[in-house]
Amino acid sequence: MDLDDEHEFARDAHLPPQATTLWHGRFTGGPSESLLAYTVSLPYDQRMWSDDIAGSCAHVRMLARVGLLDGAERDAILAALDAVGAEMASGSFAFVESDEDIHTAIERRVTEIAGAAGGKLHTARSRNDQVxxxxxxxxxxxxxxxxxxxxxxxxxxxxxxxxxxxxxxxxxxxxxxxxxxxxxxxxxxxxxxxxxxxxxxxxxxxxxxxxxxxxxxxxxxxxxxxxxxxxxxxxxxxxxxxxxxxxxxxxxxxxxxxxxxxxxxxxxxxxxxxxxxxxxxxxxxxxxxxxxxxxxxxxxxxxxxxxxxxxxxxxxxxxxxxxxxxxxxxxxxxxxxxxxxxxxxxxxxxxxxxxxxxxxxxxxxxxxxxxxxxxxAADEESMAATDLAEFLVRGGTPFREAHAIVGAHVQANLAGKGSLADLVRADERLGAEAAELVRPGVGVRMRSSRGGAGPAARDAQIxxxxxxxxxxxxxxxxxxxxx
Structure with a gap:
């Protein structure tokens, strides 16, 4: 036996025999530590403890209703589940090495508390539907x-x-x-x-x-x-x-x-x-x-x-x-x-x-x-460009033409040929009325359509x-x- 084998044997040897799992009947030996280490989910699934107990309580009550548990067995298992819940809530629940997941841990503890009756908890249930x-x-x-x-x-x-x-x-x-x-x-x-x-x-x-x-x-x-x-x-x-x-x-x-x-x-x-x-x-x-x-x-x-x-x-x-x-x-x-x-x-x-x-x-x-x-930042003159284009549209100018007219004025403004307001005011297609749209705070009030960004639409949105x-x-x- 090499050292690794001996170490593996020693770790397995101290595990409780067979009964450490819910599926030991089919097996002649206990699970290896490497199997448990790789398959264990307890570190993260223990957060479901209250849900597992709730499911188990409902399952026990059902087993009693259909005659698979008598009243004494039902009461013993339910009392054990309540005790486990109290231990979980207080942080006093003692996990053991063979607790593969929260579900096996709870069932193990229920059986310790309820004795033989606890062995009936899993009747007609699999971990598959339980989980x-x-x-x-x-x-x-x-x-x-x-x-x-x-x-x-x-x-x-x-x-x-x-x-x-x-x-x-x-x-x-x-x-x-x-x-x-x-x-x-x-x-x-x-x-x-x-x-x-x-x-x-x-x-x-x-x-x-x-x-x-x-x-x-x-x-x-x-x-x-x-x-x-x-x-x-x-x-x-x-x-x-x-x-x-x-x-x-x-x-x-x-x-x-x-x-x-x-x-x-x-x-x-x-x-x-x-x-x-x-x-x-x-x-x-x-x-x-x-x-x-x-x-x-x-x-x-x-x-x-x-x-x-x-x-x-x-x-x-x-x-x-x-x-x-x-x-x-x-x-x-x-x-x-x-x-x-x-x-x-x-x-x-x-x-x-x-x-x-x-x-x-x-x-x-x-x-x-x-x-x-x-x-x-919002009062930058160019931010009024769409409002100016829509001003022209309201006067009958096709939008694409209006877009080009206003775009040309924005370009002239960027080239240093005057403020956008002055350029708009000097354009007979736009004029002084349109130039008012360039003033600070005016543009945001123009957004009046449903769901728009202006005050009236905002009030309806609220x-x-x-x-x-x-x-x-x-x-x-x-x-x-x-x-």
Whole structure:
């Protein structure tokens, strides 16, 4: 025996024999340490402990209803599950080396507490449907929480929008100044994007609201179980229709991770803008000290780290999605251990988005704006070019011709041949009335069409935005806290 073999033997020898796993009956020896080290998921799936206990309690109650447990056995197992829950909540639960995942850890401890009755906990159940049930319960709670936090961020954007009044700044295309827009309009643009994120999460919550419990390993059970009853007990909208699909389906995880990646992209766009806005070159916004960092070397610095991390972590969220999809793409029916790889990207994406939304919400809510600097940038004469072209259009000039006329005046202005206002005033096709459109603050008031960036359209938008928030809050109250 070489040293490596001897070391492996020594590590295996101290493992409790056979009974260390839920599948020891088929095997003559215990699992190797390298197998346990590679397959263990306890370090990350233990966050589902409350969901696993909830699923187990519903399963036990069902077994008693259909006569597979007597009342004493039911009560003993439920009491043990309650005791395990208390240990988990207090942090006193003692894990052991053979605890492969949170599900085996809980069952082991239940059996220690309940004795022989605990051995009946897993009747008519597989870890395949057990894990899928716990994961769906976890997603229902955590994705609902993400949606609630997004609504809070939308509210922070609305509060800042209302507080901004008629302040305006340049609107950009290609990061070039294009037309003046109200600051409130710009802030709410991000709020509408977040509203779509909430809507996607709501759709995902509705689709994942299906209980897999009772599907077994893949084919159900010959015992008289009641999947519809456990689904109702757990608060699911329905029970599964196909056992193979129930244990192999991870569409809901992929959809959740996509939704979270899309949220990350929207947060990244916000982050990019705030990095620009708080720079000395733009100077449009100032961060509260509680939501900025300093430099270990440069005393003058005030850095937008939250915004930068929101931008940077979007790549991580996209990576979680592409990795998960790659895992799922080649799996045959039904369950495969590859599906263990669904949890880390999901858990990580939920955690990162939750942290980002909380930090960005605080950053936005506490920021202040230099509206004078915004206005100065938006009052650049060339920003009135589209308004001048539309002035000509209202007089009957074809738009392409109007575009060329105004473009020529902008070119002359850039060449130093006079201010744009003077050039417009001297053009008989435009004149003094059109030159008024070049004055500071005039252009932003011209945006009157539905959804536009001017005051009248903005006021109507605020009412629509509030209606969206009320609808989201009502929907989430039903889905997340139906009681």
């Amino acid at each position: 899928a049930t716990a994961l769906r319960l976890w997603c229902k709670r955590e994705l609902g929480d993400v949606a609630v936090r997004l609504v809070e961020m939308q509210e922070a954007l609305l509060d800042q929008a209302i507080g901004a009044g008629d302040a305006y700044l340049p609107g950009y295309t290609h990061l070039q100044r294009a037309q003046p827009v109200l600051l409130s309009h710009h802030l709410m643009a991000h709020g509408w994007a977040l509203g779509r994120d909430v809507s996607r999460l709501v759709d995902a919550l509705r689709r994942l609201d299906v209980s897999p419990l009772g599907a077994g390993a893949l084919a159900g059970s010959s015992l008289p179980i009641d999947p519809v009853g456990t689904a109702r007990d757990l608060g699911f909208a329905k029970a599964f229709d196909n056992s193979l699909d129930a244990v192999s389906d991870r569409d809901f995880v992929a959809e959740a991770v996509f939704d979270l990646a899309m949220i990350g992209i929207h947060l990244s766009r916000i982050g990019e803008e705030w990095v620009l806005w708080t720079s000395g070159e733009f100077g449009f916004a100032r961060l509260d000290d509680g939501y900025a960092t300093g430099s270990s070397m440069l005393p003058q610095k005030k850095n937008p780290d939250i915004a930068e991390l929101a931008r940077g972590k979007s790549g991580r969220l996209i990576g979680n999605l592409t990795g998960l999809l790659s895992t799922l793409k080649g799996l045959p029916m039904a369950y495969n251990r590859d599906l263990q790889e669904d949890k880390e990207p999901l858990f990580d994406s939920v955690e990162q988005v939750t942290l980002a939304v909380a930090a960005l919400t605080g950053m936005i809510a506490t920021a202040t704006f230099d509206t004078g600097r915004m206005a100065a 009412e629509s935005y509030r209606a969206m928030l009320a609808d989201e809050i009502g929907t989430l109250r039903t889905l997340v806290d139906p009681g």
